[in-house]
Amino acid sequence: MSTAMSSGRWSRWRGWRRGRPFAAGLLLGLGGLELICVSWVGLGFLRFTGTAGAASWALGALFVVAGVTTWRNPALRHFSGILAAVMSLVSLVAANLGGLLLGFLLAAVGSALALAWVPQQAPSTREDA
Numbered sequence: 001m002s003t004a005m006s007s008g009r010w011s012r013w014r015g016w017r018r019g020r021p022f023a024a025g026l027l028l029g030l031g032g033l034e035l036i037c038v039s040w041v042g043l044g045f046l047r048f049t050g051t052a053g054a055a056s057w058a059l060g061a062l063f064v065v066a067g068v069t070t071w072r073n074p075a076l077r078h079f080s081g082i083l084a085a086v087m088s089l090v091s092l093v094a095a096n097l098g099g100l101l102l103g104f105l106l107a108a109v110g111s112a113l114a115l116a117w118v119p120q121q122a123p124s125t126r127e128d129a
Helices: 002-018 022-041 051-072 074-094 096-100 102-116
Strands: none
Touching: 022 051, 022 074, 022 096, 022 102, 051 074, 051 096, 051 102, 074 096, 074 102, 096 102
C-alpha cells in the first residue's frame, strides 16, 4: 500500500515539475542563496561588508524571489527571467563579482532557462494532413 501512495505522490510531483520551468527556478534560487552565503560567511579571510555586502543580500533575496515566481506562476517567467538576467549583470559589479562568479553563473543560466522554457502542449488527437 505504501508503494501505491508513493508512486501517486511521485507522479503528482513529476506532473507539477514538468508544468513549470523547474530547473530555472532552482538555479535562480541557488544563485541567490550563494550570493547571500558568500556575503554572510565571508570565507574567513575576506570580509564582505559595506555596500557590497548589502548588495549581495538584496540581490540574493531578489534572485530567490525570481526563482519562486517562476515556480508559482510560470506565466511570469519572462518578467522574472529578464529581471534576473539584468540583476545577474549588476551582481558582477555590485556584489563581489557576483558571489565570486558562482552566483552570477547560476543566476545567468537560470534566467536563460526561464526565458527559453515553453509549456508543453497536450498532444492533439486529430492528425493534421
